[in-house]
Amino acid sequence: MFRFSKDQQVMNIGGVRIGGQPGEYPTALAGTIFYHGQAMVKDPEKGIFDRRFAEDLIRRQSELSDETGNPAIVHIFARSIEAFSRYLDFVEACWDGPIIADSSEAETRAGIVELLSEIGYADLAIYNSLGAATTPAEAEALLNGDLDSAILLAYNPVRSDPEGSLDLLENGGGIKDKGLIPFAREAGLINLLIDPGVVPLGSGAGRALRFTVMAKARLGLPVGSGMHNAVSSWHWLKGRERTARHCCDAASAALQQLAGGDYLLYGPIERAETVFPVAAMADIMVAEAVRNLDVVSTEDHPIHRLV
Amino acid sequence: MDGALRRDEDEMEKLGPLRGGASETWPPVRGDYHIRDPARAVAVMTLASRLIVDGSAICGPCVTENLGIEKIVANVISNSMIRFVLVCGQESRGHLPGDAILALHRGGVDDQGRIVGARGAIPYIQNLPREAVARFQRQVELVDRIGLEDRDSIERLIEELEERAVPFPESPFYVVSRRASRRPPSGGEGDVIFGRGVCLDSMAWLTQSEA
Numbered sequence: 001m002f003r004f005s006k007d008q009q010v011m012n013i014g015g016v017r018i019g020g021q022p023g024e025y026p027t028a029l030a031g032t033i034f035y036h037g038q039a040m041v042k043d044p045e046k047g048i049f050d051r052r053f054a055e056d057l058i059r060r061q062s063e064l065s066d067e068t069g070n071p072a073i074v075h076i077f078a079r080s081i082e083a084f085s086r087y088l089d090f091v092e093a094c095w096d097g098p099i100i101a102d103s104s105e106a107e108t109r110a111g112i113v114e115l116l117s118e119i120g121y122a123d124l125a126i127y128n129s130l131g132a133a134t135t136p137a138e139a140e141a142l143l144n145g146d147l148d149s150a151i152l153l154a155y156n157p158v159r160s161d162p163e164g165s166l167d168l169l170e171n172g173g174g175i176k177d178k179g180l181i182p183f184a185r186e187a188g189l190i191n192l193l194i195d196p197g198v199v200p201l202g203s204g205a206g207r208a209l210r211f212t213v214m215a216k217a218r219l220g221l222p223v224g225s226g227m228h229n230a231v232s233s234w235h236w237l238k239g240r241e242r243t244a245r246h247c248c249d250a251a252s253a254a255l256q257q258l259a260g261g262d263y264l265l266y267g268p269i270e271r272a273e274t275v276f277p278v279a280a281m282a283d284i285m286v287a288e289a290v291r292n293l294d295v296v297s298t299e300d301h302p303i304h305r306l307v
Numbered sequence: 308m309d310g311a312l313r314r315d316e317d318e319m320e321k322l323g324p325l326r327g328g329a330s331e332t333w334p335p336v337r338g339d340y341h342i343r344d345p346a347r348a349v350a351v352m353t354l355a356s357r358l359i360v361d362g363s364a365i366c367g368p369c370v371t372e373n374l375g376i377e378k379i380v381a382n383v384i385s386n387s388m389i390r391f392v393l394v395c396g397q398e399s400r401g402h403l404p405g406d407a408i409l410a411l412h413r414g415g416v417d418d419q420g421r422i423v424g425a426r427g428a429i430p431y432i433q434n435l436p437r438e439a440v441a442r443f444q445r446q447v448e449l450v451d452r453i454g455l456e457d458r459d460s461i462e463r464l465i466e467e468l469e470e471r472a473v474p475f476p477e478s479p480f481y482v483v484s485r486r487a488s489r490r491p492p493s494g495g496e497g498d499v500i501f502g503r504g505v506c507l508d509s510m511a512w513l514t515q516s517e518a
Contacts, residue, residue, distance in 0.1 A: 005515035104401030133428035157431030158419050163503050203374050217505040217516040235339045
């Protein structure tokens with residue numbers, strides 16, 4: 001393992017600290033709930049779902065977090081504002097930690113910013129995401145809203161190598177008038193989490209790992225990803241048995257951690273059972289590796305709980 | 308399909324047309340699709356729907372408006388028998404790959420590689436040369452049936468298209484991954500280089516950026 005000469009910023013989002021030197025803070029793990037195709041979601045437009053099932057999933061992620069020391073985040077995916085509003089009402093009642101607010105629809109994302117700002121949830125919410133696909137309406141909503149935290153998606157469709165991703169963050173990379181970081185600062189976003197944007201395995205997924213090191217070295221900001229997306233889009237693996245698929249999923253999380261990742265969007269929250277132990281193990285390995293590099297693991301780190 | 312794609316003349320010469328326009332190694336780009344009969348004239352793009360239809364050359368889903376479209380174009384233009392791309396199934400929300408491929412066929416890409424007129428999140432073509440896009444526009448007709456999921460209706464439509472198809476009168480057009488640059492990335496003072504001035508001093512295990 002390694003440490004960075006540049007100071008590594010630590011973001012405190014609803015009590016969860018994300019960032020720092022590899023081995024310093026436990027990796028934050030965000031499981032997605034109400035995602036497209038999740039069986040318990042009965043009506044994704046209105047946000048109708050099996051409440052007991054959803055509560056069990058959130059509770060189980062929370063238990064695993066308590067046990068391992070890896071902070072949990074509930075990643076809410078919503079198709080519409082109506083659905084998001086229902087989901088949030090529910091999540092609020094059973095989870096007091098940070099959430100990630102997400103939708104594939106730009107209009108919904110813009111509406112979510114307004115909603116979160118209105119109801120005073122802005123300090124606990126992480127916007128997913130500000131990136132090349134951000135529309136003017138979304139940008140306007142962010143400028144007018146009160147959100148403190150956002151994921152900056154550094155996928156540059158014009159130049160998809162790590163250098164292109166850094167350009168997008170710093171100066172717009174030729175496709176945005178302004179870099180994502182300067183824009184985020186202008187919008188009053190304090191806690192910035194960088195995500196390289198993971199493309200399918202075979203299309204350059206591994207670049208995200210090199211980018212993680214480069215972004216932390218240059219910017220000192222927390223970096224993480226949904227590395228499991230590289231695996232879930234791997235056609236060959238789809239024909240393998242379930243255990244093999246889940247192993248690859250969890251292993252992708254560990255790879256991101258070994259590259260210095262600070263947080264993981266680990267995919268369906270149902271995978272918490274396999275991802276948390278793997279992430280805790282990787283965190284312990286990294287912490288042991290940097291012990292004589294003047295890096296001290298925090299008290300809540302898995303190395304102090306599980307070994 | 309990592310890195311830019313270019314026309315591969317060697318591959319075209321080596322393989323030559325087989326089975327009426329496609330080589331034995333067709334399709335050249337791997338993906339989430341089902342090969343039916345490479346000598347048929349219709350490629351079916353089922354968007355976010357999981358459908359397997361008979362009578363086509365190839366069928367499969369596509370949920371992204373950039374990499375997914377690139378793979379479809381690369382595979383279609385490498386088989387001169389394919390004259391139609393039938394776009395059906397449910398559109399992938401936010402990404403709108405169906406809209407993107409229709410827009411690509413209609414207006415191509417701008418100077419930055421953005422698909423002209425596409426409404427999806429990140430509709431960029433980055434890994435195909437312009438001549439590949441032009442070839443795609445010339446070779447195939449796009450049939451917009453976005454929303455159609457009924458298998459029987461799709462198969463009937465395929466047969467109708469098949470009846471009026473003639474092979475495209477040009478050789479298959481292959482695009483393959485460009486070889487990696489031999490130019491070493493810029494490094495800093497360390498001995499392990501990540502690029503853009505970021506390096507690792509492996510004795511100290513210290514990663515630093517010269518910026």
